[in-house]
Amino acid sequence: MTTFLAYASDFQVYPDRGEAFDYLSRLLGGLRRVEFTLRVDDPSVNQGQMTSDFDKAMERAILADGAKPFDLKLPSHVPQEYDFAFTYSGRTVAVEIEKTNREKILRDMLKCHMYLQSGADFAIIGLPKNYPHAHGVWNLFEFGTDRFRECNTYGFGTPDKLGRILLLGFTQYAAISSQPLSRTTREMIRRKADAGEAGP
Numbered sequence: 192m193t194t195f196l197a198y199a200s201d202f203q204v205y206p207d208r209g210e211a212f213d214y215l216s217r218l219l220g221g222l223r224r225v226e227f228t229l230r231v232d233d234p235s236v237n238q239g240q241m242t243s244d245f246d247k248a249m250e251r252a253i254l255a256d257g258a259k260p261f262d263l264k265l266p267s268h269v270p271q272e273y274d275f276a277f278t279y280s281g282r283t284v285a286v287e288i289e290k291t292n293r294e295k296i297l298r299d300m301l302k303c304h305m306y307l308q309s310g311a312d313f314a315i316i317g318l319p320k321n322y323p324h325a326h327g328v329w330n331l332f333e334f335g336t337d338r339f340r341e342c343n344t345y346g347f348g349t350p351d352k353l354g355r356i357l358l359l360g361f362t363q364y365a366a367i368s369s370q371p372l373s374r375t376t377r378e379m380i381r382r383k384a385d386a387g388e389a390g391p
Contacts (some may be wrong), residue, residue, distance in 0.1 A: 196366035197229040201320070205336045211313050211357040218256055219280055219315075219359060225252045226366065239263065246288040249317060250275040257286075265309050273306055276340040282312040289318055293334045300338070303356045304348060317359045323374050332360030 206212060254260060263270075263285055273285040285306035287299045294311035296318070303314035318331040334376045335358050341387040342348045363372040370376050 192229045195231075196291075198245065198364050198373065199225045199227065199229055199249075199319075199334040199361040200364065201360075203320075204330065204362065205332070205339065205358040210354045211310055211315075214282060214313060215279070215284065215315070215357055218258065219254065219357075221256045222252060222361075225361075226248055229365075229372075230364075245290060245317075249286070249288060250277070253286075255275055263306065263311055265305070267346065269305050269309055273302070276306075276311065281381040283310065284313045284315060285311040286315045286317065289316060289331060289335075291322055291324070291331075291379060293322075293329055293331050296331065296335045296338050300342065300348065300356065304352050307352050307355055313355045314355065315357050315359050317361065320360050320362045320365075321371050322332075322364065323372050323376070328373055332358065363382055 202214060204216060204219055224305060225245070225248050227243050227245040229245075230244045249299060250260075254277065258279045261276045261278045261283055263273065263283060265277040274288045276283060276285045277288075278284070283304065287302060289295055289299050296316070299316050303316065306314050316335060318335045320330050320332045322329045322331055339353070339356075339358060343350075343353060364370060365372055365376045368376060
C-alpha cells in the first residue's frame with residue numbers, strides 16, 4: 192500500500208438555492224484547501240483502490256471555520272452512522288462523505304433522510320469530482336447531481352427533506368505534483384513511492 196499527501200479544493204455546492212444552500216453556503220464558501228492522506232492499495236488488492244482520511248480532514252476544516260462538533264443521537268432502529276456532525280449558528284448538520292463508490296450515492300441520500308428524520312436540521316453529502324480507479328476517472332459529484340435531480344423529478348424523497356440536503360463537490364489533487372488525481376498521477380505517485388520520494 193502506498194500512502195501520500197493530497198488536498199481537496201475547487202469546492203462546489205448543489206443545489207445552489209434553497210434552504211440548505213441559504214444556511215450553509217457561507218460556511219462552505221470559506222473552504223479553500225483541505226489536506227488529507229490518501230492510500231493506494233497494491234494493484235493485486237481491490238485493483239489498487241484508493242482510500243483516504245478525507246472525512247476527518249473535512250471535519251477539522253469545518254470546525255476551524257466556526258462550527259462546533261455535535262453527537263447526533265440516532266434511534267436504535269437506525270443502524271446507519273454518519274461520518275461526522277456539527278452545529279453552526281444553532282442548527283445541526285450531519286455529513287456523509289462518499290469517496291469512491293458512485294453506486295452508493297442514492298443510499299447516502301436515503302441515509303440523509305434518516306438523519307433529518309432523527310433530528311438533524313440539514314445534511315451534506317461530500318463527493319469528489321475526480322475519483323481515479325482501474326477503468327478511468329469518475330466524477331461522483333456530477334453523478335450525484337444527476338441522481339438528485341432525478342429524485343426531485345420522480346418524487347424519490349419529500350421536497351421538505353430534499354430541500355435540506357446539500358451536495359458538496361471537490362477536486363482532489365496530489366500534493367507532490369499539484370495535479371488533479373488521475374490514473375496518470377496515481378501511477379506517478381506509485382513510482383515516486385517505489386523510489387522513496389512519496390510519503391505522509
